[in-house]
Amino acid sequence: MEYKIRKASLEDLNETAELFNQYRIFYRQESDIEKGKSFIKERLLNGESDIFLVLVNNKAVGFVQLYKLFHYTKLQKQWLLSDLFVLPEYRGNGLSLALIERSKRWCEETGACGLMLETEKTNDIGNKLYPRCGFEYDGAHNYYHWWK
Template identity: 50%
Template sequence: MNNTRKATINNLSQLAELFDQYRVFYHKDSDIPAAEIFLKERIEHKDSEIFVAESEGKLVGFVQLYPLFSSTRMKRYWLLNDLYVNENYRGKGFSKELIEESKELAKSTNAAGVLLETGKGNNIGNKLYPSCGFELYDSVNFYEWTNK
């Protein structure tokens, strides 16, 4: 069994490197100092919950969740916004364990559940999430407005 746990401020340096890899994977420019500042603010302000996966004393993956609220359910939801495992550690169960941490967070905070979005072309994610109990909703339209 792998080791997953809540991230702490002491993990910031390694976490920022992983977060930078994640951003580069999504075609963003590498910027480790900015990643460190961003994550430090999330942790210090308790804006998100971050869990990390560790192997042999090294951080190899993370999941970051942001709180949302449902007015109709009058409960919190958690948005699973970021999930990443270093390419050298994929296929070893780290993603599933990080998702399990996310589900435990939802249970422990009495949230309605965990929401996530992934691209239609993300073949790995589109197999992973249903295998972890997530249901695909194809009955809604997802819209976005961006402030350009």
């Protein structure tokens, strides 16, 4: 399958927001395109994340969103691969792999030491995909959340 990957901009807001909405639905959230569009717009305007779109026949069919973090032992910038999504009808064509590879190149381009990510234990697709892409499972840490 032929595809193209490019960095998203505000011009891509509607397409990106639609994909982001589908991603949130995948994680059992209610559909809310307008709220998602506002969220993505704010991230882009404030330079808080970098988003790459994968396009097939000039249609955005998937995305990856990266947030800048800093690694305490390496004393370098790193990227959190926060969101990765490909529309179901385009899965199985290597598009997720291509988005991950683009994210790795982004690390090189920005002088970052690497990528980190987390996914649900029930995400069978992701839990098989990430080790194939060179990610190592970190069973030594517990991740906690606090929500107000």
